[in-house]
Amino acid sequence: MTAIDVLASLVRGRTGLVTHVERVPARSGRPAQWPDFVPEDVLSALADRGIERPWAHQAEAATAAWEGRHVVIATGTASGKSLAYQLPVVSRLLATNATALYLSPTKALAADQLRSLTGFDVSAAVYDGDTPRAERDWLRRHGRLLLTNPDMLHHGMLPQHARWAGFLRRLQYVVIDECHTYRGVFGSHVAHVIRRLRRLCARYGTSPTFVLASATVSDPAASASRLTGLPVVAVTDDASPRAGVTFALWEPPLLPVLRRGHGAIDPWEAASPDRPASGVVGSAVGVGGVGLGGEGSLSLAGAQTGAVTVHGVVAGHASASGAGHVTVTPRVPAEDGELWSPGPSDDHPEELWAVEPPEHHDDSPTYEAPAVGEHGAPVRKTALRETASLLADLVAAGVRTLAFVRSRRGAELVATMAKRGLRDAELDFLTDQVAAYRAGYLREERRALEKALRSGELVGLAATNALELGVDIAGLDAVLLTGYPGTLASLWQQAGRAGRSGQEALCVLVARDDPLDTYLVHHPDALFRRPVEATVLDPGNPYVLGPHLCCAAAELPLTAEDLPLFGASEELLDGLLRRRPTGWYWTGHRRPTVDLRGTGGEPVAVIETGTGRLLGTIDAGSAHSQVHPGAVYLHQGSSYVVDELDLDDGAALVRAEEPDWSTHARDVTELRIISTQATIDAGPVRLSLGEVDVTSQVVAYQRRRLSSGEVIDERPLDLPERQLRTVAVWYTITGDPVAGIEPADLPGALHAAEHAAIGLLPLIATCDRWDIGGLSTARHQDTDLPTVFVYDGHQGGAGFAERAYAAATDWLTATRQAIAACECPAGCPSCVQSPKCGNGNDPLSKPGAVRVLDAVLAALATVA
Numbered sequence: 007m008t009a010i011d012v013l014a015s016l017v018r019g020r021t022g023l024v025t026h027v028e029r030v031p032a033r034s035g036r037p038a039q040w041p042d043f044v045p046e047d048v049l050s051a052l053a054d055r056g057i058e059r060p061w062a063h064q065a066e067a068a069t070a071a072w073e074g075r076h077v078v079i080a081t082g083t084a085s086g087k088s089l090a091y092q093l094p095v096v097s098r099l100l101a102t103n104a105t106a107l108y109l110s111p112t113k114a115l116a117a118d119q120l121r122s123l124t125g126f127d128v129s130a131a132v133y134d135g136d137t138p139r140a141e142r143d144w145l146r147r148h149g150r151l152l153l154t155n156p157d158m159l160h161h162g163m164l165p166q167h168a169r170w171a172g173f174l175r176r177l178q179y180v181v182i183d184e185c186h187t188y189r190g191v192f193g194s195h196v197a198h199v200i201r202r203l204r205r206l207c208a209r210y211g212t213s214p215t216f217v218l219a220s221a222t223v224s225d226p227a228a229s230a231s232r233l234t235g236l237p238v239v240a241v242t243d244d245a246s247p248r249a250g251v252t253f254a255l256w257e258p259p260l261l262p263v264l265r266r267g268h269g270a271i272d273p274w275e276a277a278s279p280d281r282p283a284s285g286v287v288g289s290a291v292g293v294g295g296v297g298l299g300g301e302g303s304l305s306l307a308g309a310q311t312g313a314v315t316v317h318g319v320v321a322g323h324a325s326a327s328g329a330g331h332v333t334v335t336p337r338v339p340a341e342d343g344e345l346w347s348p349g350p351s352d353d354h355p356e357e358l359w360a361v362e363p364p365e366h367h368d369d370s371p372t373y374e375a376p377a378v379g380e381h382g383a384p385v386r387k388t389a390l391r392e393t394a395s396l397l398a399d400l401v402a403a404g405v406r407t408l409a410f411v412r413s414r415r416g417a418e419l420v421a422t423m424a425k426r427g428l429r430d431a432e433l434d435f436l437t438d439q440v441a442a443y444r445a446g447y448l449r450e451e452r453r454a455l456e457k458a459l460r461s462g463e464l465v466g467l468a469a470t471n472a473l474e475l476g477v478d479i480a481g482l483d484a485v486l487l488t489g490y491p492g493t494l495a496s497l498w499q500q501a502g503r504a505g506r507s508g509q510e511a512l513c514v515l516v517a518r519d520d521p522l523d524t525y526l527v528h529h530p531d532a533l534f535r536r537p538v539e540a541t542v543l544d545p546g547n548p549y550v551l552g553p554h555l556c557c558a559a560a561e562l563p564l565t566a567e568d569l570p571l572f573g574a575s576e577e578l579l580d581g582l583l584r585r586r587p588t589g590w591y592w593t594g595h596r597r598p599t600v601d602l603r604g605t606g607g608e609p610v611a612v613i614e615t616g617t618g619r620l621l622g623t624i625d626a627g628s629a630h631s632q633v634h635p636g637a638v639y640l641h642q643g644s645s646y647v648v649d650e651l652d653l654d655d656g657a658a659l660v661r662a663e664e665p666d667w668s669t670h671a672r673d674v675t676e677l678r679i680i681s682t683q684a685t686i687d688a689g690p691v692r693l694s695l696g697e698v699d700v701t702s703q704v705v706a707y708q709r710r711r712l713s714s715g716e717v718i719d720e721r722p723l724d725l726p727e728r729q730l731r732t733v734a735v736w737y738t739i740t741g742d743p744v745a746g747i748e749p750a751d752l753p754g755a756l757h758a759a760e761h762a763a764i765g766l767l768p769l770i771a772t773c774d775r776w777d778i779g780g781l782s783t784a785r786h787q788d789t790d791l792p793t794v795f796v797y798d799g800h801q802g803g804a805g806f807a808e809r810a811y812a813a814a815t816d817w818l819t820a821t822r823q824a825i826a827a828c829e830c831p832a833g834c835p836s837c838v839q840s841p842k843c844g845n846g847n848d849p850l851s852k853p854g855a856v857r858v859l860d861a862v863l864a865a866l867a868t869v870a
């Protein structure tokens with residue numbers, strides 16, 4: 007079956023809309039000669055793998071690295087970048103007693119690389135947080151090629167450099183794979199870790215050659231230079247052959263709402279084994295996806311009266327007549343390949359069925375919306391359900407598929423729902439072929455899943471981006487993306503996991519119910535004809551630089567010669583360290599602490615009380631909202647309830663329980679302007695960029711019924727405030743009334759404009775909406791005016807607000823377009839509602855937001 011056939015089979019019988027199909031053509035390869043330095047043994051090991059000749063770019067990059075030039079290999083996914091670095095590294099290690107370091111941003115990638123090194127006669131090993139203590143000592147003394155990550159380098163190797171002296175003295179190569187991932191605040195941290203490594207190497211008398219690689223880095227030579235602080239040459243001319251890709255953009259349908267006494271549900275929408283429909287107050291609401299083979303069940307309930315009356319069957323059509331009374335009229339499926347159009351049909355008899363509650367809701371980035379949105383807004387079928395349903399169909403058809411899901415919880419849900427879809431289709435024997443994969447699983451669990459996927463034992467895997475990078479799994483046929491992954495770089499990395507053994511791949515981007523996804527599936531050029539994002543790095547960020555100077559000084563006192571390497575000044579060092587005649591010293595009793603990944607501290611361990619079993623870990627930054635006392639926590643399809651969150655010990659104690667509600671944290675935020683760095687005065691509008699202090703606190707959580715999304719109650723929480731000093735962009739508007747809006751509507755208008763602007767910022771800055779915060783108010787204490795703030799969610803800022811300020815007109819124009827183009831009447835998650843709003847999306851005014859943005863854009867146009 008070709009990729010297009012597979013796509014056609016998915017479209018069949020579904021109401022989700024394919025908004026665009028992009029076909030990326032296949033390309034043939036350009037082989038070259040093996041460079042002279044590659045020894046016979048290596049060539050024969052490669053021949054055993056079926057690699058007879060290098061591609062031209064591999065030979066070019068390998069030769070540059072062999073000659074000691076720092077090089078970045080910036081060719082496509084599956085173009086053989088690994089071999090390009092392995093040729094010089096392995097050849098050198100075989101010829102001398104040199105050592106090499108390989109840095110990868112994920113553990114999965116390091117494990118994958120280790121596998122690809124078997125066959126070469128070099129002692130290579132993974133050295134990361136999972137490596138047992140005893141093994142670490144041995145590796146330090148005898149390891150030749152160590153595969154590790156920047157965190158390990160920072161925490162484990164550099165502070166103990168004296169113990170690593172033998173290894174560092176012989177260090178000839180440092181490979182930085184997937185170098186585009188080192189961006190934003192994390193990238194700035196890694197840039198300093200690399201500078202610290204370079205400084206120590208110099209003390210031990212070496213200056214290793216850096217080899218960087220990424221399929222999705224923009225301006226590779228400049229980006230690689232910024233990261234390493236060295237001049238780097240780029241190899242960009244991709245000479246590998248490439249299979250074609252069929253890339254479909256898919257928009258899940260709006261869920262039909264059955265009003266009392268009239269309305270209709272599309273049969274395929276209603277007939278869903280993977281999600282029954284449920285009723286809400288005074289009206290019945292149809293939800294669901296298509297079942298395998300078009301068979302399914304429909305369940306409708308009239309919740310207010312408590313009268314759950316009818317459950318229907320079918321490949322058919324449903325219509326409601328009166329509260330709490332629903333009739334279901336089955337309809338015959340359409341011809342193959344034809345898309346269903348909703349509409350009533352009454353020529354088939356009715357049947358009754360039983361209600362089952364849907365399994366779980368999600369409150370994480372891939373937020374599982376209730377059947378009706380907040381304030382009665384229409385909602386789309388969630389991307390999670392649509393993905394799960396597509397995944398079940400693909401597994402049933404034997405198509406090996408990786409479904410990327412943005413949140414850990416979402417990955418669990420997709421796997422669980424896909425299994426349920428298979429069970430409902432009486433394909434129980436296939437449920438073992440589906441699993442979830444995410445960071446936070448234990449090492450053995452992850453390795454076992456990777457192996458099973460590779461061997462074909464697993465056919466469908468729902469994974470977070472922990473499996474996005476570099477993992478080479480030949481034979482994967484399809485990739486599903488549950489929502490835009492936040493950057494084009496991620497999009498192409500995820501898409502690049504399929505089609506690696508030459509067969510045409512299918513990639514489907516399933517839009518989430520948010521403004522950016524809605525915009526993208528209707529503007530394919532913004533995906534397919536836009537370069538990958540610039541790798542924004544700011545090693546000069548004082549929140550990043552300062553701590554690394556302390557680390558560097560703790561490793562070896564800093565001297566004046568070190569200042570240019572870090573871009574630091576003597577004044578800065580004087581403020582941080584003790585100055586002595588021989589340099590600047592760290593005099594603290596404990597090692598300086600640095601939060602490399604900006605996760606807000608050490609991860610919190612999730613532990614099952616009773617058994618003491620460690621279920622996994624959760625970022626410190628997410629702990630308050632995800633594992634607060636009372637929170638429902640999911641792990642490998644099992645549900646747990648948190649009894650206690652011990653922030654001092656970094657542990658959340660949970661017990662297995664399956665309540666019929668989900669939990670959703672609520673927070674409150676306050677913002678103060680500290681300083682203004684730049685402003686644009688445009689008549690009634692002033693646009694500013696500056697430093698702000700944001701104080702936020704998770705204060706409560708809601709429990710929502712799984713079957714209907716209905717809010718059961720809101721319970722207070724007693725968690726500490728969190729402080730963030732960061733950078734914000736904001737605008738103020740004057741006028742009477744402001745932008746022609748009634749004063750009572752102004753807060754809703756600003757709030758709606760803020761939400762949509764946050765949703766659209768990833769279009770112009772390398773971030774996703776979970777990296778950004780916002781606040782709007784009809785009168786802010788510092789500006790005394792109606793103000794909308796959008797700020798970076800990282801200490802010291804991450805460059806996103808700055809980018810928003812620089813490209814404000816493009817950003818706000820896209821925001822306005824996304825709101826105005828949305829077909830909903832009064833605001834929905836596709837335009838102005840936000841899945842992470844601390845105020846429950848209240849108040850919001852969609853028309854008001856358009857007016858605010860019109861006023862801002864008109865004013866900015868006058869100064870353009």
Ligand SMILES: Nc1ncnc2c1ncn2[C@@H]1O[C@H](COP(=O)(O)OP(=O)(O)OP(=O)(O)O)[C@@H](O)[C@H]1O
Pocket residue numbers: 055056057058059060061064081082083084085086087088089220221475476477478480502506
């Ligand atoms: N010269 C070659 N001839 C034939 N096959 C090759 C050659 N070079 C690499 N390969 C094979 O191509 C596949 C992809 O290689 P690799 O994983 O190194 O790609 P990559 O560029 O690192 O991809 P990604 O960016 O997705 O990580 C591997 O299975 C590898 O064995």
